[in-house]
Amino acid sequence: MSLSEKAYVLLEFDAIRSQAASCALSEEAAAALRSAVPESNAEAAALLKKRVKEFHALMNAGPGEIRQSFPSIGFLFSKLDVVGACLEIDEAYALGIFVLRAEEFRAWVLQSGETGIAALARELPDCQAVSREVFRILTREGAIRDLPGLKSIRDRITRLGRERESLAARYTSGDEYRHMLQSALPSQRDGRLVLAVRANFRGRIKGIVHEVSSSGQTVFIEPEDVVEKNNEIRIEEQRLSAELRRILLELTGTIAEAAPALKALHEQVLYLEELRARSRFGFSRAYQHALDSDRIILKQARHPLLGKDAVPVDFVMEDHTRAVIITGPNTGGKTVTLKTVGLFALMNQAGLALPAGEGTALPFFDGVYADIGDEQSISQSLSTFSAHMTNIASITKKAAASSLVLLDELGSGTDPEEGSAIAMAILDHMLEKGARVLVTTHHGILKNYGYSRTGVENASVEFDGHTLSPTYRIVMGVPGESRALDIALRNGLPAELVDGARTYLAGERSDISALITGLKHKHQELDEALRTGRDMEDRLREERRQADLKELRLRQKELDLKRGSLTSLRRFLSESRKTLENLVREVREGELTREKTLAVKDFLTELETQSALQEASLAEEEALFKEAAGSEEASGDFTPAPGMEVLVGENKRRGSIVKAGKKGAWIVELGSVKMSVAREELFPAAPSREGQKTLIISSELQGAAEARMELNLRGMRLEEALEALQRQIDAASIAGLYDFAVIHGKGDGILQKGVHDFLSRQSAVAEYHFSRPELGGAGRTEVALKR
Numbered sequence: 001m002s003l004s005e006k007a008y009v010l011l012e013f014d015a016i017r018s019q020a021a022s023c024a025l026s027e028e029a030a031a032a033l034r035s036a037v038p039e040s041n042a043e044a045a046a047l048l049k050k051r052v053k054e055f056h057a058l059m060n061a062g063p064g065e066i067r068q069s070f071p072s073i074g075f076l077f078s079k080l081d082v083v084g085a086c087l088e089i090d091e092a093y094a095l096g097i098f099v100l101r102a103e104e105f106r107a108w109v110l111q112s113g114e115t116g117i118a119a120l121a122r123e124l125p126d127c128q129a130v131s132r133e134v135f136r137i138l139t140r141e142g143a144i145r146d147l148p149g150l151k152s153i154r155d156r157i158t159r160l161g162r163e164r165e166s167l168a169a170r171y172t173s174g175d176e177y178r179h180m181l182q183s184a185l186p187s188q189r190d191g192r193l194v195l196a197v198r199a200n201f202r203g204r205i206k207g208i209v210h211e212v213s214s215s216g217q218t219v220f221i222e223p224e225d226v227v228e229k230n231n232e233i234r235i236e237e238q239r240l241s242a243e244l245r246r247i248l249l250e251l252t253g254t255i256a257e258a259a260p261a262l263k264a265l266h267e268q269v270l271y272l273e274e275l276r277a278r279s280r281f282g283f284s285r286a287y288q289h290a291l292d293s294d295r296i297i298l299k300q301a302r303h304p305l306l307g308k309d310a311v312p313v314d315f316v317m318e319d320h321t322r323a324v325i326i327t328g329p330n331t332g333g334k335t336v337t338l339k340t341v342g343l344f345a346l347m348n349q350a351g352l353a354l355p356a357g358e359g360t361a362l363p364f365f366d367g368v369y370a371d372i373g374d375e376q377s378i379s380q381s382l383s384t385f386s387a388h389m390t391n392i393a394s395i396t397k398k399a400a401a402s403s404l405v406l407l408d409e410l411g412s413g414t415d416p417e418e419g420s421a422i423a424m425a426i427l428d429h430m431l432e433k434g435a436r437v438l439v440t441t442h443h444g445i446l447k448n449y450g451y452s453r454t455g456v457e458n459a460s461v462e463f464d465g466h467t468l469s470p471t472y473r474i475v476m477g478v479p480g481e482s483r484a485l486d487i488a489l490r491n492g493l494p495a496e497l498v499d500g501a502r503t504y505l506a507g508e509r510s511d512i513s514a515l516i517t518g519l520k521h522k523h524q525e526l527d528e529a530l531r532t533g534r535d536m537e538d539r540l541r542e543e544r545r546q547a548d549l550k551e552l553r554l555r556q557k558e559l560d561l562k563r564g565s566l567t568s569l570r571r572f573l574s575e576s577r578k579t580l581e582n583l584v585r586e587v588r589e590g591e592l593t594r595e596k597t598l599a600v601k602d603f604l605t606e607l608e609t610q611s612a613l614q615e616a617s618l619a620e621e622e623a624l625f626k627e628a629a630g631s632e633e634a635s636g637d638f639t640p641a642p643g644m645e646v647l648v649g650e651n652k653r654r655g656s657i658v659k660a661g662k663k664g665a666w667i668v669e670l671g672s673v674k675m676s677v678a679r680e681e682l683f684p685a686a687p688s689r690e691g692q693k694t695l696i697i698s699s700e701l702q703g704a705a706e707a708r709m710e711l712n713l714r715g716m717r718l719e720e721a722l723e724a725l726q727r728q729i730d731a732a733s734i735a736g737l738y739d740f741a742v743i744h745g746k747g748d749g750i751l752q753k754g755v756h757d758f759l760s761r762q763s764a765v766a767e768y769h770f771s772r773p774e775l776g777g778a779g780r781t782e783v784a785l786k787r
Helices: 003-010 013-021 027-034 042-060 076-080 089-112 116-122 128-137 148-173 224-257 259-283 334-349 384-398 416-433 444-452 484-490 495-589 594-636 718-735 750-760
Strands: 187-189 192-198 207-212 218-223 296-301 313-317 323-327 367-371 403-407 436-440 456-464 469-476 645-648 653-660 666-670 673-677 682-684 710-712 739-743 765-770 780-785
Touching: 003 013, 003 334, 003 367, 003 384, 013 027, 013 259, 013 334, 027 259, 042 089, 042 116, 042 259, 042 334, 076 089, 076 224, 076 259, 089 116, 089 128, 089 224, 089 259, 116 259, 128 224, 148 192, 148 218, 148 224, 187 218, 192 207, 192 224, 207 224, 218 224, 224 259, 296 334, 313 334, 313 469, 323 334, 323 416, 323 444, 334 367, 334 403, 334 436, 367 384, 384 403, 384 416, 403 416, 416 436, 416 444, 444 456, 484 495, 645 666, 673 718, 710 718, 718 739, 718 750, 718 780, 750 765, 750 780
Parallel strands: 323 436, 323 456, 367 403, 403 436, 710 739
Antiparallel strands: 187 192, 192 218, 207 218, 296 313, 456 469, 645 653, 645 682, 653 666, 666 673, 739 780, 765 780
């Protein structure tokens, strides 16, 4: 077994391949997937992922996917190469069905637009002439059609059969012979009609004896007058078989002429089906494709074979870090982390999506090598240590700068001092090669190595000292303690024995344990400080964005008002100028009369009236603008009170305060909806004008996310997910978004059930149900709000 194949076994990649193969609609494509290996070329791996993602996008686009299986036809091509070969009916039928479904598959893939998979679909050979020829002879159910040459023979066989039944009826219905028969119904032997005659009457009915019953009481006789009819029917049946063979030979010859095109179609369709199966593997499980990066970043990564027992893991290995030494207690998740990283690398380069959160990223590896578990062999005289060294020796020769090497319990199985020395020498060698290495160990010396060596980082699996159990959280930058005594006590070792062990360790390790504990606390404080800094940075960035948007909206509003006023003023001046010009022309062209004088006065009066109206309109628009601008800054200049009219949120939706809420918030009535709104999102509103209409638009409230067409809850804990869903319902109610989808994945069903229980208690929800299978099935829920 090669090192790569051994890694597939150790990392359980075979089980993943089998799961992907089960998504294929062709047994031949499934067999290819079960033996598929990750791409060892970076460009090929990137192209494979791109095409799988294109299928994912096509599935996500909506219904229309053809989900019919492809029959296996690969074994028929060798038969078609033989001159004079004749296909059986089911073989010809399989070829016809394959071509028909290939054309349906092609039409669906072409819906993806200008994509790589659509280009592959356009290149499929056109073999529809083969399917037309097959189904000229066969029905869509696989039966032979009534062709002219076959129909005449079948009609003759039917007529002869009726004549034979008439002859048999003379024996079964007449009083002369009926009492001689064991049964009134004729039977058949070798396709020939016979009568079941009582043994004591065998001489009374002349004919050919075909069989005698085991008891000897019944003799099966073919009467003499029926023999000729049976012979005629047998002859016609032989003619029918010969005619059918002639037709199939002719059909086989026609298909054989198209064999090269059929082979190409078969090969390319199976490749596309493999791509679809890889995509459906991730699509049906709501997995994510990893991003390409020089860093190893796992976010909420779950081992795909652990099911509901999988604990999400976060792990980061920077591009300048070449080795990570993971320490900590047994059963803490060290080996699972190693296997998860290795298995994700293999899946990523096989074009498969990963059970991880958004932002997960992996580099390309030209090889993944692993030494995990105990491979001692009595038959080969290999101890645990010898087996590890044999495997690691092969890995050191094979690993290169772009390789991923996973070494579990490095240096174990021998003297700790010597084992640590060997482990450090192996790490030195791997660092010189530039390979990325993940190591688990219990050797304390390697923890110091992680601090003193450039390019090496310590990590640990967290342990809860109160519950004496691991939390399965990876803490980067800090080594861990093995906590063997605590685990031994938890697993039933008598307390007095554990206390005796502590006595032996007290003098030697107290300083080291205190150092590690102090480092953990410092690391936790640093993490908290970094999180606080990031939160503050995000908040400031959001405030700056909101301020920029506010300024932009105000400028846009001012510009709109000026444009509207300018347009009205121009129209007014133009119309007034025309009227005045007409009056002046009339005065000049004739004598000045009382009527003309009154007309001029009326015009001046009208002009004054229109000027006053224009001025009032401008004043009103200016007031609206000042209200919009002033309310942006006036949130801190007023005291909210029940009954007060306010503007809510960034989009200034008008509402009325009902009462004070919790934590400084206020309950505000917005149309038919009552919501809790933060104090800083409330602005004073001018009294509503009579007849004024309020434009209702969506608002962004503190604690409420923007309404989305699709809410993704994957990777969240149940409490976080329900809070996000509540914010979505609130925002959607305000925005008038009555239909949206919630992606919760399938997993172990906790998030799925929690979401449905929550929706069932919401008065704003009209109905909810799982999406169609092609849109996510039980991993996605469609929600409709009451209108």
